[in-house]
Amino acid sequence: MLVTMKNAELIDKLVVIADGNFDLVQQALLACADGADGADLTKVVEYIEAHRPPTAPAQSAAAA
Amino acid sequence: MSLAWATLALIVFLLPGVFFFIGLATYERLSREIIRSGVVSEVAMASAIAIAIHVIAIVILSAVGFRFSQFVEPLAEFSRIETHVFVQRLADRLMPVALYLAATTATGFGLGWFVAVNIVSGRLRRLARHKWIYDITDVDRKGGFVTAFVMTTIIDQSRIIMYKGRLHDIFLGPEGNISYLVLRNCYRYYMTFEDGALTTSRQLELFGARQGARPANVWDRLFIEGANIANVLFDSSPEIKGQAEGKNVLEAAFEQALVRQAQQRGAQAAGG
Numbered sequence: 001m002l003v004t005m006k007n008a009e010l011i012d013k014l015v016v017i018a019d020g021n022f023d024l025v026q027q028a029l030l031a032c033a034d035g036a037d038g039a040d041l042t043k044v045v046e047y048i049e050a051h052r053p054p055t056a057p058a059q060s061a062a063a064a
Numbered sequence: 065m066s067l068a069w070a071t072l073a074l075i076v077f078l079l080p081g082v083f084f085f086i087g088l089a090t091y092e093r094l095s096r097e098i099i100r101s102g103v104v105s106e107v108a109m110a111s112a113i114a115i116a117i118h119v120i121a122i123v124i125l126s127a128v129g130f131r132f133s134q135f136v137e138p139l140a141e142f143s144r145i146e147t148h149v150f151v152q153r154l155a156d157r158l159m160p161v162a163l164y165l166a167a168t169t170a171t172g173f174g175l176g177w178f179v180a181v182n183i184v185s186g187r188l189r190r191l192a193r194h195k196w197i198y199d200i201t202d203v204d205r206k207g208g209f210v211t212a213f214v215m216t217t218i219i220d221q222s223r224i225i226m227y228k229g230r231l232h233d234i235f236l237g238p239e240g241n242i243s244y245l246v247l248r249n250c251y252r253y254y255m256t257f258e259d260g261a262l263t264t265s266r267q268l269e270l271f272g273a274r275q276g277a278r279p280a281n282v283w284d285r286l287f288i289e290g291a292n293i294a295n296v297l298f299d300s301s302p303e304i305k306g307q308a309e310g311k312n313v314l315e316a317a318f319e320q321a322l323v324r325q326a327q328q329r330g331a332q333a334a335g336g
Binding site: 002003004005006007008010011013014015016017019020022026029030032033037038039040041042044045046048049 | 197200201204205206207208209210211229230231232233234235236248249251278301302303304305306307309310311313314317318321322325
């Protein structure tokens, strides 16, 4: 049986806002999480914009 | 002819039970795998549910004055009455029977949907065969995502190739084993076993320096076959709340990001 994540569109947009930096999206959700209530979307977007590197996150090594 | 009528009556009788399974599968595709263990057991389960719903429905109708014997008895006199009288009696009962079937079938559907909702959300999780997969679907339904850390079976000397990425698809075999995984936003790294300790290397984006600069309308998927997976660590994110309220903020930031990235690509192209 196939299980497909249905929430991909929202996360895709957050990754685009983070200039492709998936780690920053993860970090934003953890930082904005308010106990068991989860993370508020507006705060997550603001966190990503505040912590996004000024240039593209081209800090990884050569392409696979 | 009587055999055909008996078959039709049986199908109509089982409708609430059949629609229970349809309701079960409507909310969550996985729910089809919960109770079904074979055709015979599924028919037995549908029969049991249909009987229960019919009994409860007739008890409720009896409480408000309906008498089953008075409803059916005039039809049993078909051998002693004129045909047109029998047809008239039958026609008089068609609408109540249709309404009864619609109500019991809707009840079966609603019951199935209710059971599926409670299995996914956790209150009836004990009915599921492979419970852990519902933790993943529940995170997805609540607006979060799951990060998978995959240890492969590919080993070079003391280095084990590993991948990290956002879980996109997972295909479970009948025994609950992973047939394949599809990841997005992937990183590669390796784990080594040195001096009695497990250490992991730096995580590198699969597309290297270009990963962040890729246009938003292109996509990537990393397919990992189950045979190449030694184990997987699933890590859930917090739930994302306030999606309706934050939609405008998200869209505005998304549009700005697209414009900014297009400008960056244009500047890079101009710079050679």
